[in-house]
Amino acid sequence: MTKPSAEDIETLVDLFNQSDWEEMHLKIEGLELFLSNVPGARGPRAVALEAAASTGETPHEPAAPAPVVIPEGMVVVCAPNLGTFFRAPKPGSPSYVEIGQAIEEDTEICLIEVMKLFTPVRAGVAGVVHEICVNDAEMVEFDQPLAIIDPSAR
Amino acid sequence: MAVKRTLVANRGEIAVRVIRAAQALGIETVQAVSQADRDSVAARMADRVVVIGPAPSRQSYLDARLVVHAAKATGCDALHPGYGFLAERAELATLCADNGITFIGPSASTIDALGDKLRAREIAAAAGVPLAPGTDQIADAGAAVVAAKEIRYPVVIKASAGGGGRGMFVAREASDIESSFDKASAEAEEVFGDGTMYMERYIENARHVEVQVIGDGKGRVVHYGERDCSVQRRYQKVIEEAPCAAMPPHVRHELHQAAVDLLSSMKYMNAGTVEFIYDAGREAYYFIEVNTRIQVEHPVSEQVTGVDLVQAQFRIAGGERVLGRQDQIHVTRHAIECRINAEDPSRGFQPCPGRITRWRPPEGAGIRVDSHCHDGYQVPPFYDSMIAKLIVTAADRRATVARLRLALDAFQIEGLVTNLPILRGITAHPDFEANTIHTRWLEHTYLPELKMNERETVDGPH
Numbered sequence: 001m002t003k004p005s006a007e008d009i010e011t012l013v014d015l016f017n018q019s020d021w022e023e024m025h026l027k028i029e030g031l032e033l034f035l036s037n038v039p040g041a042r043g044p045r046a047v048a049l050e051a052a053a054s055t056g057e058t059p060h061e062p063a064a065p066a067p068v069v070i071p072e073g074m075v076v077v078c079a080p081n082l083g084t085f086f087r088a089p090k091p092g093s094p095s096y097v098e099i100g101q102a103i104e105e106d107t108e109i110c111l112i113e114v115m116k117l118f119t120p121v122r123a124g125v126a127g128v129v130h131e132i133c134v135n136d137a138e139m140v141e142f143d144q145p146l147a148i149i150d151p152s153a154r
Numbered sequence: 155m156a157v158k159r160t161l162v163a164n165r166g167e168i169a170v171r172v173i174r175a176a177q178a179l180g181i182e183t184v185q186a187v188s189q190a191d192r193d194s195v196a197a198r199m200a201d202r203v204v205v206i207g208p209a210p211s212r213q214s215y216l217d218a219r220l221v222v223h224a225a226k227a228t229g230c231d232a233l234h235p236g237y238g239f240l241a242e243r244a245e246l247a248t249l250c251a252d253n254g255i256t257f258i259g260p261s262a263s264t265i266d267a268l269g270d271k272l273r274a275r276e277i278a279a280a281a282g283v284p285l286a287p288g289t290d291q292i293a294d295a296g297a298a299v300v301a302a303k304e305i306r307y308p309v310v311i312k313a314s315a316g317g318g319g320r321g322m323f324v325a326r327e328a329s330d331i332e333s334s335f336d337k338a339s340a341e342a343e344e345v346f347g348d349g350t351m352y353m354e355r356y357i358e359n360a361r362h363v364e365v366q367v368i369g370d371g372k373g374r375v376v377h378y379g380e381r382d383c384s385v386q387r388r389y390q391k392v393i394e395e396a397p398c399a400a401m402p403p404h405v406r407h408e409l410h411q412a413a414v415d416l417l418s419s420m421k422y423m424n425a426g427t428v429e430f431i432y433d434a435g436r437e438a439y440y441f442i443e444v445n446t447r448i449q450v451e452h453p454v455s456e457q458v459t460g461v462d463l464v465q466a467q468f469r470i471a472g473g474e475r476v477l478g479r480q481d482q483i484h485v486t487r488h489a490i491e492c493r494i495n496a497e498d499p500s501r502g503f504q505p506c507p508g509r510i511t512r513w514r515p516p517e518g519a520g521i522r523v524d525s526h527c528h529d530g531y532q533v534p535p536f537y538d539s540m541i542a543k544l545i546v547t548a549a550d551r552r553a554t555v556a557r558l559r560l561a562l563d564a565f566q567i568e569g570l571v572t573n574l575p576i577l578r579g580i581t582a583h584p585d586f587e588a589n590t591i592h593t594r595w596l597e598h599t600y601l602p603e604l605k606m607n608e609r610e611t612v613d614g615p616h
Contacts, residue, residue, distance in 0.1 A: 139227035141205040
């Protein structure tokens with residue numbers, strides 16, 4: 001299955017507007033779409049995250065990762081395994097990559113740690129870092145988006 | 155300290171079962187799933203879901219590091235391993251302990267000691283539990299032939315690290331040993347990473363009887379009666395019941411005491427099962443092994459004692475003093491469980507994953523169905539083929555068998571092939587009704603009969 005294009009999304013929004021549905025929640029190929037005609041409504045993941053934040057607890061929370069929207073033509077780098085995400089090789093050292101930085105296919109973009117075992121993750125595609133999707137030292141799940149690369153912006 | 159939030163490191167019906175138990179106790183749940191199970195019932199029930207890896211279990215449910223990392227990162231203070239997967243790997247219990255997470259089960263050293271079948275035999279012998287005549291480690295086929303002469307044929311040769319019938323065979327004469335020993339040892343080496351073999355006298359026409367216990371880790375152990383799991387195919391249990399109706403009360407009492415003695419001798423912690431072979435003709439029982447986990451068939455013991463064993467697991471792990479007095483635990487009813495598998499009996503019981511188009515479990519008094527299935531559920535091809543456990547309870551064995559037959563008839567599953575017809579056939583068989591079965595009955599009597607009847611039906615009367 002290919003990723004939905006901007007037109008596909010427009011079609012979906014039109015369909016939703018014509019329907020009598022109150023909410024639509026759609027997940028395709030890493031894209032997550034939440035539509036609602038209730039004022040102030042937010043996606044279920046956003047609500048879960050806010051609920052967690054409002055209790056003032058640590059990030060060690062039973063809250064799912066936030067949805068990531070991938071702009072057309074961009075490539076998402078996903079977690080090869082579950083673990084803790086680190087942007088820098090060591091605490092205090094500079095991050096592997098910054099937003100806007102040009103990178104090569106084999107550029108290391110982060111580390112994932114499982115039980116003290118650190119594995120570097122490579123971009124897998126040349127381009128410019130468009131977004132880092134995870135905060136430093138957060139847990140990432142298997143296949144969770146870590147970074148978005150714009151291969152055309154070079 | 156009482157458990158506040160637990161990781162559920164398993165899938166299928168036992169994940170659902172563990173979440174229900176946790177919820178009843180007010181414990182928060184984090185469900186670890188593979189990518190194939192992210193939309194499962196357990197995932198929907200849990201407070202949070204963590205995708206720990208792709209569908210193959212080696213990269214998800216069988217990776218102790220991932221499971222413990224997920225527990226730690228989501229703030230869990232406990233981890234329930236269910237059965238299968240990592241449940242009896244000492245490595246998981248060790249990793250939990252090292253990371254300050256309460257493992258819902260015995261200590262790593264207990265799992266290690268009892269997982270080694272030869273060490274378990276030594277522990278049982280020291281506690282005065284009867285063992286079938288047997289050997290220590292056997293070096294090779296030649297040594298096995300010599301030992302078998304002394305023990306007397308038939309003998310069963312087993313892998314010390316084994317379980318579930320892998321790396322195990324029955325020998326009736328020296329040539330059986332010569333043809334199978336190396337193969338079994340190699341299989342044990344491959345599956346368990348240890349090719350060590352030992353031998354026991356093989357008890358013909360024996361029943362499989364096991365005792366459910368819970369220990370407090372300080373030497374106090376309470377039992378919840380026994381289960382009879384004699385309907386087996388290739389050492390895999392198919393139907394289990396409690397109590398063992400074929401056992402006279404004085405033997406039953408001794409058997410319970412043997413199980414309690416064995417596990418209290420090692421200050422056993424949490425739920426466990428002591429398995430025995432029972433020779434009904436001689437009223438003799440022999441120790442097989444201890445399973446250091448909650449078992450698939452635990453519901454029959456729950457049904458006859460009224461104790462929720464999974465809740466008890468959480469409470470005992472949380473340091474609560476939940477073990478009642480032994481004389482307060484009564485077996486008052488009879489219960490039988492059938493394992494319903496997505497498998498095709500006509501094609502060598504080959505697993506048949508697929509989409510369930512219609513799911514109608516039976517309902518009514520005395521009927522319990524433990525399952526993770528529903529209309530439209532896709533049974534993934536990556537895991538065990540068990541899709542449900544039907545547990546039926548009534549006042550005595552006769553009434554339970556009658557109720558079970560009706561419940562099996564009423565169970566409707568469409569879209570994939572299951573073993574339901576076989577279960578209906580077994581429970582309608584006069585031998586099952588008369589309770590004269592043994593662990594080889596299904597393979598040596600029932601299935602051959604079935605094949606013969608089918609042939610007659612196909613050929614038709616001429």
